[in-house]
Amino acid sequence: MAIKKVGVIGAGVMGIGVGQSLAQGGYEVVLIDINDQILEHAEREIRSNLRLFKMLNKGVELDIAATLGRITFATDYEHLSDADFVVENVVENWEIKKAVHLKLDAICPAHTVVAVNTSAISITRVGSLTKRPSQIVGMHFMNPVPMKPTVEVIRGYHTSDATIATAKELLAGMGKKGVVVQDMPGFVSNRVLMLTVNEAVFLVQDQVASAEEVDTIFKECFGHKMGPLETADLIGLDTILYSIEVLYESYNDSKYRPCPLLKKMVDAGLHGRKNGKGFYTYE
Structure with missing residues (x-):
């Protein structure tokens, strides 16, 4: 056509x-x-x-x-x-x-x-x-x-x-x-990416590492251009939360449970680059 x-x-x-x-x-x-x-x-x-x-x-x-x-x-x-x-x-x-x-x-x-x-x-x-x-x-x-x-x-x-x-x-x-x-919930990219981002938020919540340290490991050890939490800020934490909630509801699998810190940040209006503050602050 x-x-x-x-x-x-x-x-x-x-x-x-x-x-x-x-x-x-x-x-x-x-x-x-x-x-x-x-x-x-x-x-x-x-x-x-x-x-x-x-x-x-x-x-x-x-x-x-x-x-x-x-x-x-x-x-x-x-x-x-x-x-x-x-x-x-x-x-x-x-x-x-x-x-x-x-x-x-x-x-x-x-x-x-x-x-x-x-x-x-x-x-x-x-x-x-x-x-x-x-x-x-x-x-x-x-x-x-x-x-x-x-x-x-x-x-x-x-x-x-x-x-x-x-x-x-x-x-x-x-x-x-x-x-x-x-056509399966999350397709390929988000079925993997949202798990990665959500687990990275758990690392910050559990005080295993700071956001900067998590991202540095992914960039410098694995060669990623952006770390998972920088990526989350770029996509929008509200969008990340919605996507992980859809996966949780769709598969009824506890591995997709949203991190409480992610929910708290979205409730606080910390949505990432789109409004100036997420895991990082943007001018």
Whole structure:
């Protein structure tokens, strides 16, 4: 299927990254969120990110004005009435995602493929809401999106081979590769990562080591670019807690029990980079 116009729902950190990467790949993009203030912030962030990309990649040609010109910032879903593909990036909350996908199903044309950018929510469950379950696919982008070359692509129970091929085609246009996995809670990346992060929080809670010491061991002993607690701050501690709670509920396995310190930090509003303080403090 020829993909020309791509909708991106949610102009947070992930939506900004996905929208930027699509525009850099030459796609016409509609970035949708609930108000103009959020969209104005998204436009500023994308402009800044493109300038930084151009600065760090001097051998790569990039017309910032033309790239931004391929993005329409909007609050009205009617802009998606002729979209070929949609990537949904709203918060990891089932009721919110449900409402968005019902709206997309009503507005998007019959051929549109809809991707769920999620770390834990069932692709099969989302597909069951719609009249197009074979065209619902998971695409778990990693943050920061423009810098990550690989995307976890999740096949729901009804997801067709044609939909998988279309998702891979879209990713190839963004300069990315898709690795296809099956629809089980947490998929591959989060089923492993959330356990690692949660156990790292237990280490801090039990005073085995400080956050800095835990991260240093993972970076200097294992060669990780970021430690698990730096990664948690980047993702957002509220998102980490929600994901581990979904895994705990889904598998009924005590190994996924959320660390009390993680719950306490989220209750205190310490969500990481997104609001300036988590395991580390950010200016």
